[in-house]
Amino acid sequence: MRKLFLLLLVFAALFPYTCADAAQTINGAGATFPYPVYSAWAYDYNKVTGVQLNYQSIGSGGGVKQISSRTVDFGASDDPMRPEDITKEKLLQFPAVIGGVVPVANLANVNPGQLKLDADTLCKIFLGDIKKWSDARVTKLNGGLKLPDSEITVVYRSDGSGTTAIFTNYLAETCPAWKEKVGAGKAVKFPVGIGGKGNEGVANYVKRTANSIGYVEFAYAKQNKLDYTQLKNKAGNFVEPGFESFSDAAETGDFDAKKGFYLWLTNAPGKQSWPIAGATFIILAKEKTDANKQTVKFFDWAFNNGDTKAKDLVYVPLPKSLKDKIRAYWKANGLQ
Amino acid sequence: MMRVQKRKIEGSIALTFSTLAAFLGLFWLIFILGDVLVHGVKALNLDLFINDPAPAGVEGGGLKNAFVGQLLITLFATLIGVPVGVLGGTFLAEYARGRKIARVISVLADIMVSVPSIVIGTFIYAALVKPVGHFNGWAGSLALAIIMVPVVLRTTEDMLSLVPWTLREAAFALGAPYYKVITQVVYRGAATGILTGILLSIARVAGETAPLLFTSFNNSFFSVNMNQPISSLTVTIFQYAMGPYDSWHEQAWAAAFVITIFILILTITGRLIIKWRYR
Amino acid sequence: MPALFCCFDINKRRTMAISFKNKNPVDVIFSLLTGLASVSVILFIIGIIYVLVSESSLAMGRFGIVKFLTSAEWNPVKEDFGALTNIYGTVLTTFLSLLFAIPVAIGIAIFVTEIAPNFLKGPIGVAIELLAAIPSIIYGMWGLFTLSPIMSNYIEPFLKKVTADIPLVNILFQGTPMGIDILTASVILSIMIIPFTASISRDSFNLTPSVVKESAYAIGATQWEVVKNVVLPYSKLGVFGGVVLSLGRALGETMAVAFVLGNNHRIATSLLDAAATITVTLANEFAEADNDVYLSSLFYLALVLFVMSFITLAVAKFFLLKAERKYSR
Numbered sequence: 001m002r003k004l005f006l007l008l009l010v011f012a013a014l015f016p017y018t019c020a021d022a023a024q025t026i027n028g029a030g031a032t033f034p035y036p037v038y039s040a041w042a043y044d045y046n047k048v049t050g051v052q053l054n055y056q057s058i059g060s061g062g063g064v065k066q067i068s069s070r071t072v073d074f075g076a077s078d079d080p081m082r083p084e085d086i087t088k089e090k091l092l093q094f095p096a097v098i099g100g101v102v103p104v105a106n107l108a109n110v111n112p113g114q115l116k117l118d119a120d121t122l123c124k125i126f127l128g129d130i131k132k133w134s135d136a137r138v139t140k141l142n143g144g145l146k147l148p149d150s151e152i153t154v155v156y157r158s159d160g161s162g163t164t165a166i167f168t169n170y171l172a173e174t175c176p177a178w179k180e181k182v183g184a185g186k187a188v189k190f191p192v193g194i195g196g197k198g199n200e201g202v203a204n205y206v207k208r209t210a211n212s213i214g215y216v217e218f219a220y221a222k223q224n225k226l227d228y229t230q231l232k233n234k235a236g237n238f239v240e241p242g243f244e245s246f247s248d249a250a251e252t253g254d255f256d257a258k259k260g261f262y263l264w265l266t267n268a269p270g271k272q273s274w275p276i277a278g279a280t281f282i283i284l285a286k287e288k289t290d291a292n293k294q295t296v297k298f299f300d301w302a303f304n305n306g307d308t309k310a311k312d313l314v315y316v317p318l319p320k321s322l323k324d325k326i327r328a329y330w331k332a333n334g335l336q
Numbered sequence: 337m338m339r340v341q342k343r344k345i346e347g348s349i350a351l352t353f354s355t356l357a358a359f360l361g362l363f364w365l366i367f368i369l370g371d372v373l374v375h376g377v378k379a380l381n382l383d384l385f386i387n388d389p390a391p392a393g394v395e396g397g398g399l400k401n402a403f404v405g406q407l408l409i410t411l412f413a414t415l416i417g418v419p420v421g422v423l424g425g426t427f428l429a430e431y432a433r434g435r436k437i438a439r440v441i442s443v444l445a446d447i448m449v450s451v452p453s454i455v456i457g458t459f460i461y462a463a464l465v466k467p468v469g470h471f472n473g474w475a476g477s478l479a480l481a482i483i484m485v486p487v488v489l490r491t492t493e494d495m496l497s498l499v500p501w502t503l504r505e506a507a508f509a510l511g512a513p514y515y516k517v518i519t520q521v522v523y524r525g526a527a528t529g530i531l532t533g534i535l536l537s538i539a540r541v542a543g544e545t546a547p548l549l550f551t552s553f554n555n556s557f558f559s560v561n562m563n564q565p566i567s568s569l570t571v572t573i574f575q576y577a578m579g580p581y582d583s584w585h586e587q588a589w590a591a592a593f594v595i596t597i598f599i600l601i602l603t604i605t606g607r608l609i610i611k612w613r614y615r
Numbered sequence: 616m617p618a619l620f621c622c623f624d625i626n627k628r629r630t631m632a633i634s635f636k637n638k639n640p641v642d643v644i645f646s647l648l649t650g651l652a653s654v655s656v657i658l659f660i661i662g663i664i665y666v667l668v669s670e671s672s673l674a675m676g677r678f679g680i681v682k683f684l685t686s687a688e689w690n691p692v693k694e695d696f697g698a699l700t701n702i703y704g705t706v707l708t709t710f711l712s713l714l715f716a717i718p719v720a721i722g723i724a725i726f727v728t729e730i731a732p733n734f735l736k737g738p739i740g741v742a743i744e745l746l747a748a749i750p751s752i753i754y755g756m757w758g759l760f761t762l763s764p765i766m767s768n769y770i771e772p773f774l775k776k777v778t779a780d781i782p783l784v785n786i787l788f789q790g791t792p793m794g795i796d797i798l799t800a801s802v803i804l805s806i807m808i809i810p811f812t813a814s815i816s817r818d819s820f821n822l823t824p825s826v827v828k829e830s831a832y833a834i835g836a837t838q839w840e841v842v843k844n845v846v847l848p849y850s851k852l853g854v855f856g857g858v859v860l861s862l863g864r865a866l867g868e869t870m871a872v873a874f875v876l877g878n879n880h881r882i883a884t885s886l887l888d889a890a891a892t893i894t895v896t897l898a899n900e901f902a903e904a905d906n907d908v909y910l911s912s913l914f915y916l917a918l919v920l921f922v923m924s925f926i927t928l929a930v931a932k933f934f935l936l937k938a939e940r941k942y943s944r
Contacts, residue, residue, distance in 0.1 A: 025557070025564055027470060029902075039391040039556065052557040054565060061691075062903035065910070071470045151791045158878035158891075160691065160903040186905060187691035194795055194877035194889035196578075197899050203580035205877075208763070209793045224580045347839030351730055357722025358731070358739055361813065364806045365742045368749065368757050375760075424653035431646045432653070443936075445656045447928040450860065451663075451921065452867025454894050458901060458917040459663045462670050482659055489656065515645035543750020546869040546894070550902050570752050570870075577756045577874065585760070592753050603748040607741070 026294050028055045030063015030076030031162045032199040033217040034097055034280040037315050038076070041302045044309065053298055057198055061160015061186045067091065067283045073291040075283040078162020079186050083259040090286045092333055093260035094326045095279040096299060098250045098316040101166050102241040102276070104226040105213045106206050107133065109146055111227065113240050116141045118232035119267075119275070123175035125213060126154055127182070128192035133211060148211060155205045155214030158195030160186040166278035167215045170266040174275075215276075218246070219313045233275045234267050241274050246316045249277035255322055257329045279318075289334070296335045300327070369596070376593020379586035388558045395583050399591055401558040405473070405567040406595075408560060409552055410542050412477035417484030417541075418534055424485065425492025425530075430518055433497075442493060445486035454546035456482050461550040473562035476552025480541040487540055491533025495526040528613045532606045539602035543595060545570035569595050663921060671915035673907055683915060689880035689891075691904075696912035698919055700880040704797075704890035705920070708872060709865040711801035711886075712808060717858060719805075720812035724854075725842055727813075728820040740817075747810035755874035758803040759795075763875050766802070767794030771887060774798075789885040793877075798886040800872040807871050808861040815860065815935075819853025820846050822942045852941060856934035863927040867920065869894035893920040 028038070035057035042053035058066070060077035067075030068089050076096070086093050103122060105115055117125075121137050124130040130137055133147040157164045168184040182188050194209075196202040199220045206214040206226055218241050221228040230238045239245045249268035255261045265277040282299065284292045303326075307317040318326070330336040383398045390397030424441075432438040456479050464475040499522050507517040523530070553565035554575065560566075569591045576588035668675075674683065678696060686697020723743060727736055771792030778784045790796075823846045831845045847854070877889025878899055893916050904910040 025559065025561070027565060029553075036392045040394070042556070043391040043394075046557065052559070054555045054557055054559075056554050056556070056565070059903040061905035065903065065905040068905075069466060071465060153791050153793050158899050160900070160905050183692050185692040187900075187903075189688075189690045189692070189880065193879070194793065195879055195891075195899075197878070198578070200575075200579035204578055205795060207580060208759075209767070209795065211791070212793070220580060343837055343840065347837040350839040350843070351725075354722035354725040355730060357719045358726035360719055361723050361746065361809055362739060362742050364809075365746045367761075368753070368806075369745075371757055371761050372753060420652045420655055423649045423651075424655060427646070427649035427653040431649060438653075441653050441656055443929075443932055444660060446932055447925060448656055448659065450863050450867070450924070450928050452869070452894060452924055454867070454869045454897050455663065455667075455917050455921045455924075458897060458914060459666050461901070462666045462914070463662070485659070486656055489653065513639035513642045515639070515642045518645070539748060543752065545750075545752045546898060549898055553902075570750065573752055573756060574870065574873070577759060588756060589760075592756055596749060596753055599748055599750060600745060603745065604741075607744065 024051045024294070026051065026053045026074070026291065026298060027072045028053065028063075028074040028076060028282075028295070029058050029066050029072045030074075030283075031060040031078045031280050032057035033060070033078045033099060033101075033161075033163050033166075033278075034076065034315065035199070036217075036219045036223070036313050037097055037306075037310050040309050040313065041298075041306045044305075045298055045301055048301075051294070051298070057200070059157075059159040059186075059198060060162030060165065063162075064283065065160075067285055070285055070288070073284075073288060074295045076280060077186075077283060078278055078280045079165035080262045080264075080279070080281050081260065081283065083262055086260045086283075091260075092284040092286060092292070092329075092335075093262075093281050094257075094299075094329055095255060095261050095318060095322070096282050096302070097310055098246060098265070098277065098279045098318065099314070100218045100241050100246045100249070100274045100277045101163055101170075101215050102218045102221050102228040103213060103215050103231070104203070104206050104221045104228050106210055107148065107227060108210070112221075112225065113228060113230060114142075114145060115227060115229040116232070116238055117229050119171070119174035122231070123171050123178045125152055126156075126171065126190070126192075127177060128154070150211040153209050153212040154190070154193030155202050155209065155212050156190045156193050156195055157187070157198070157202055159197050161198070162186060162278070162280065163199055163215065163217055164188065166264075166266060166276060169264055169278075170276045173267050218242075219315065222314055231275050233273050234269050235271045235273070237271060239272055239274055243311065243314055243316065245272050245274035246277050246314070249273040249275075250279075250316050250319065253279070255279075255325065257325055257332075261326075261329075284335075286333075292335050296330050300330075300336065303327075372589070372593050372596050375586075375589035376596075379590035380593060381590075384587065384590055389556050390583075392579075392581065392584075397583075397587075399567075399569070399572060399587060401555060402567040402569045402572040402591065403594075404558065404560060405552070405555065406542070406569040408562065409473055409476045409480065409548070409566065409568055410538065412474070412562065413480035413484055413541055414534070414538055416477060417481035417537065418488055420481070421485045421488025421533075421537070422492050422530060424489040425496060426518060428489070428493040429496035430514070430522065438493075442490065445489050448486040449490065452546075453479075453483055453544055454549075457547035457550050460547065465551060471551065471553035471565040473552045473564065473566035476548045476566065476568065477562070479547035479551045480544060483544065483547065484537045484541050487537040488530075488533055491536070492526075492530050495529030495533065496522055498529065499525040528609055532609045532613075535602050535606040535609075539599045539606070542602070543570060543599050545574055549574075664918075667914055667918040667921060671911050671918050673911035674915040675911075677908060678912070678915075683912075684919070687880075687882055689896075691909055694906065694908045696908070696915075698893070698916055700882060701891055701893045701896050701916055702919065702923075703882055704876070705866055705892040705894070705923075707883075707890065708797060708801050708804055708876070708892055709862060711797070712804035712865050713858065713862060715802060715805035716809045716812055716861065720809045720857075720861075721816055721854065723809070723813040724816035724820050725846075727817050729838060729842055729846070743810045743813050746806070747814070750870075751807065751868060752870040754803050754807055754871040758799060758871065759874040762803060763794035763799055765794075766796075766799045767792045771796075771798065775887075786884055787886050790887040792887055795875050795877045795889060796887045797876070797883060797890050800876045800890075801886075803871050803875065804865050804868060807868065808865050811861045811864055812854075812857050815857025816850070816854045819850035819857065819938065822853070823849045850938075852934055852938035856931050856938055859927060859931035859934060863924050863931055866924045866927060867894060869898050873898050893917070 063075035387398030576584035879889035
């Protein structure tokens with residue numbers, strides 16, 4: 001009995017501690033696409049201010065859902081919410097950083113950036129029409145490359161994902177068969193392949209599966225030394241993914257605050273534009289004023305101090321003009 | 337003679353197969369444990385316990401937040417689950433002994449022991465995460481407690497039933513009310529058995545991942561605030577092992593090693609107690 | 616009220632007239648407290664069913680029951696959901712894992728009860744118990760890092776080669792051996808459920824009266840014949856109950872398969888294809904579903920799983936109770 005009492009005492013002593021806000025926490029969840037850069041920013045921000053920004057990469061679909069049901073302080077999504085949905089769900093939306101989705105393959109004897117693909121072959125591979133790497137349609141684009149006579153394993157995202165949204169948006173825009181059979185969205189019904197959870201999951205499966213192809217945000221490809229491909233863009237040039245080609249695509253974008261900055265950057269017309277670029281967005285709940293102010297403070301800090309870190313991870317920081325537009329948007333909504 | 341030989345050959349083939357089967361079982365255990373051990377020990381270092389995670393893809397950092405979070409979640413699950421389980425088991429073995437309700441609850445508890453834990457996670461999400469408005473550690477503890485209750489309840493019931501009835505009669509004869517008989521005589525008699533049940537139930541829930549995925553969620557920082565998302569070893573292992581970074585994989589192995597050892601120690605202790613007490 | 620809770624049992628000799636007379640208030644409170652605690656189990660079950668039904672009502676209204684269970688569509692873009700691919704994946708992996716696990720588990724039980732020298736009985740018994748104690752996430756992780764490469768590099772190409780010329784069977788091994796597929800998931804699942812089946816079978820075997828076994832030996836039966844003709848028939852109810860219990864366990868297993876199943880919503884014909892089980896779909900998509908119908912369909916899936924496993928486990932319990940009654944006679 002005394003032991004029980006003692007236990008209760010310990011319990012009682014622990015209770016207030018576990019409820020107290022030891023450090024200030026901002027909870028965010030959503031897109032895995034910008035996870036590397038957000039977590040790097042959060043790490044530095046924590047050192048500077050002591051505020052903990054807990055960002056969990058659960059996928060863009062999750063980000064939209066969790067902020068819509070108000071289970072987090074902010075959601076993040078690469079699939080911008082339509083202006084009418086933002087109004088309906090009483091949300092706010094602004095972009096945070098720009099990046100690119102790249103196809104990644106796991107092929108012996110092929111180095112990153114060597115494999116060349118165009119929209120049509122990429123689409124046919126993901127449709128399951130092109131089944132082998134030795135298919136003439138692939139080898140035609142890759143003169144000097146020795147491609148194996150093996151079946152292609154397609155790896156896609158199993159969760160609701162903005163990376164998938166950007167990728168399928170690109171395929172639907174450039175490939176009529178894809179638009180008709182599969183469509184575009186955060187989670188689509190892929191005709192072939194295996195599904196990995198998150199950018200992490202896809203990168204991991206591609207890394208572990210020979211002769212596979214998948215698509216991930218470029219930072220994941222780079223950090224994991226995956227064989228990313230070159231792509232033919234709208235202007236007809238083969239471009240390598242990288243800071244230059246992403247910013248080239250970013251410069252073509254005209255974001256509009258009135259529409260919650262709703263905009264796609266896929267298949268950009270620029271000469272050196274990477275065709276599968278996209279912005280990633282932060283979504284706030286209108287009525288969570290205090291949490292929003294904290295979140296905005298963090299992103300304001302990141303806009304001022306985070307550009308180098310973002311560049312290190314091959315994300316494109318937003319152009320200054322866009323940052324100013326976003327700051328005006330924050331002020332207009334009473335968050336700064 | 338031929339028939340006898342045939343029978344003997346058939347017999348030895350069958351017995352060889354079952355011997356092989358037994359060693360196959362042993363083989364898997366050694367394979368899995370050995371793998372966890374080799375990879376885990378390699379990745380084990382002090383940083384793991386005293387540092388919080390580094391940002392994705394950056395080497396270094398530790399899992400202090402996950403260790404502490406796991407302990408907190410499991411501790412509170414135990415504090416909720418054990419009293420309910422023990423009291424429930426007491427009711428079945430004492431006040432309701434032999435009645436239909438005891439049998440029904442006992443069977444239902446047996447079924448609940450094996451109900452998919454992920455279903456309990458979805459239940460708690462709808463019941464405790466959505467209304468509260470955010471993922472929180474309490475939800476994780478409660479989900480684990482729900483898994484724990486039937487386990488503790490059933491062992492308590494069994495262990496109390498093993499206490500000889502005459503012992504209670506002796507106490508009644510001294511004029512003790514039933515609750516006193518239970519708390520001071522019956523519990524004392526069954527204490528080791530109940531303790532074992534508790535140990536095994538902790539071992540059971542400490543390794544659970546599925547019910548934590550949408551309840552306590554995850555947190556990349558150190559936090560002891562149970563009202564907020566809190567990190568746990570198991571969810572972290574899921575995230576890290578599925579992730580692409582080699583440093584994550586190493587830490588996942590190390591975390592796997594720690595949690596496996598913890599659970600095996602609990603299990604072995606429980607078994608030893610049973611063996612020592614109920615030989 | 617306390618009288619109601621109180622207990623007298625004609626079958627089991629002792630009655631509890633004492634606490635009838637004794638209306639000690641503490642006793643009343645204590646009995647109510649314990650009663651409440653034990654009823655919590657029923658409340659949990661009712662709560663789970665109520666919450667799952669109410670959360671899935673949207674999807675139920677949209678897709679109905681029959682259509683949801685028979686539709687192979689799982690399309691978040693068109694918001695069209697059916698459970699068939701998930702049920703198919705669940706049933707297939709469970710079936711395969713039982714197929715792999717049962718012979719091994721029964722072999723282990725035979726070995727431990729009949730063959731093993733005494734010094735081995737203990738260690739193997741402990742090993743099996745430990746195998747059961749390892750958390751499922753460890754199985755999953757080990758499956759992804761260790762088993763999956765072995766499967767894709769050695770075992771699956773071998774199976775493909777062997778079966779290549781056998782019609783019908785070769786369909787089972789079509790496709791690229793990538794190690795993240797139904798076969799690998801089933802193997803991991805089977806390793807997980809071996810201990811359950813083995814320990815229940817062992818307990819059932821042990822209950823065979825030695826008199827019966829000895830009489831069989833006395834008329835010249837070999838050891839195997841004793842097992843086959845005496846022990847197995849005698850304990851078949853218990854073994855069957857154990858198998859069904861393992862089935863229930865396998866149906867609801869999440870983490871062990873989540874790593875290596877590949878999350879694909881299709882009716883796969885090859886064991887080398889990726890698939891999705893109900894549990895894996897929940898684990899991957901639950902926190903991520905972005906609209907109401909999607910989320911509601913996931914709750915609906917959880918309800919389907921709950922009902923499936925509840926029925927299976929109830930059946931298992933029924934056989935185990937029957938076996939228990941038979942032995943205790």
